[in-house]
Amino acid sequence: MGDLDELMRHLRAFVAERDWGQFHDPKNLAMLLASETGELVAEYRWMRGDESDARSRQPDVRARVAAEVGDVGLALLMLCDRIGLDPIAAMREKLRANAQKYPADEFRGRADRLR
C-alpha cells in the first residue's frame, strides 16, 4: 500500500493552507467522521448483503465507495493527527486485544456472541 506518512504531510498542508485547524478540534472531527461514515453506509443500505461483494466491483458503485472510504479515512487521520495518536499503533493494539478477547477456538464461525 501507499505511504501513510507522505499522505499525512499532504493532509496537514491542505488543512494549513485553508486555515481550517481552528475548526478541527477533536470533537468536531469526531462529528466529521460520523457524517462521512453515514455517507458510506448510504451506499450499502438498499443492497442485499449477498450481492454486496459483486456490487462493490461495479465501476460506478466502486467509485462512490472509494470516495466515501477516502472521506472516512481522511477524517480519522485528521483526528489522530490532532490528538497525537498513531493510527497504525492504535489498530495494532486493538487487534492484539481482540485476539485475546475472542479466542479463535471459542469464536470460530460464530458472530452471534460478538458484543
Add this chain to the structure above:
Amino acid sequence: MGDLDELMRHLRAFVAERDWGQFHDPKNLAMLLASETGELVAEYRWMRGDESDARSRQPDVRARVAAEVGDVGLALLMLCDRIGLDPIAAMREKLRANAQKYPADEFRGRADRLR
C-alpha cells in the same frame, strides 16, 4: 508511522483463524464501521469543543479514544481489503479532489460553506 501492510497481514490472519470472512461482506462491514464510529463519537458527546484537545490528552480519555480509533480503523481496513481497495490511494485521491473543490483562497478560514 507503523507498517500498514504488516498490520493488514495480521488482520487477515485474525479473521481467517476465526472463519469470520463469512460475516464480513461489504454491507456488514459498513455497519460495523457505523457502530464503531458511534462509540468514538460517544467519547466526545458531552465534552465542550474547546476543551476537547486537553481532554484528549488525559490518560483515561486517551486510552478509550485510542481503543475506539483502533476499532474504526480496523473496520475500515477490513472493508477495503474485502473490496480490493487501497485505502491510502483512496484517501490520496479524495484529498486531491478536495483541493480542487475547495480552493485555498476561497475557503481560507471558512467552514460555513462546506457541504
Add this chain to the structure above:
Amino acid sequence: MGDLDELMRHLRAFVAERDWGQFHDPKNLAMLLASETGELVAEYRWMRGDESDARSRQPDVRARVAAEVGDVGLALLMLCDRIGLDPIAAMREKLRANAQKYPADEFRGRADRLR
C-alpha cells in the same frame, strides 16, 4: 400509539431534575443521537437481511432493539424540544416532500435510484 406530549413532559422533568440542560445544546444532542444510532446498528450488523425480520421477533433481540430504539427516540425528542421543533410536523413535511420527489409510478419497486 402512546401519548407523545405526555412522554415529552416526563422527558423534560427527567432532564430538569438532573440539571442536564447545560450539556444538551443541539450540537451535543446530535452527537448523542449518532452514538445511540450506532448502538442500534450494532444489533443488526451480523444478521442477514432476510433473517432480520424473524430475528427481530426473538425476545432477547427484541428487548435489546427496543432499548436502543428508545435511546434513539429520546435523543431525537430532546433535540427537537431544545430547538423548538415539532417532530411530527417535521416528519409530515418530509413525507410530503418525499412523495413529490419520488413519484410512485416512477419509483415503484426500485431502490437503485434513491440517493
Add this chain to the structure above:
Amino acid sequence: MGDLDELMRHLRAFVAERDWGQFHDPKNLAMLLASETGELVAEYRWMRGDESDARSRQPDVRARVAAEVGDVGLALLMLCDRIGLDPIAAMREKLRANAQKYPADEFRGRADRLR
C-alpha cells in the same frame, strides 16, 4: 404535537404505493437510520456548541435541520412499524430505566460519568 397514528398511516401508504416494503427489512432500515443521522450530524459539525442554539434558530439552518430530523424520524418509525414496536412505549420504558440508572441526586449537573 401532531397525531403520530395519522402520520404512521400516511407513511405506510407512501411505502406501499411504491412497493418499497421489499427493501425495508429491519437491517436495511437500521442502515437508513444511520445514514440519515449522519446527515443531521453534518449540520452541526462545524458549529461551536455554545452557538448551536442560536444557529438552530436561523431560518436556513432550521429548515435543513427540520428536514434531517424528518428523515431520521421517518426511518425510526418505519423500523418500529416493521418490527411491530410502539416507539412511544419503547421511549417511555427507556426513560423509566434511565431514571433508575441515573438517580437525580447522584447525577445532578454531572455528565462525566454517563456511559
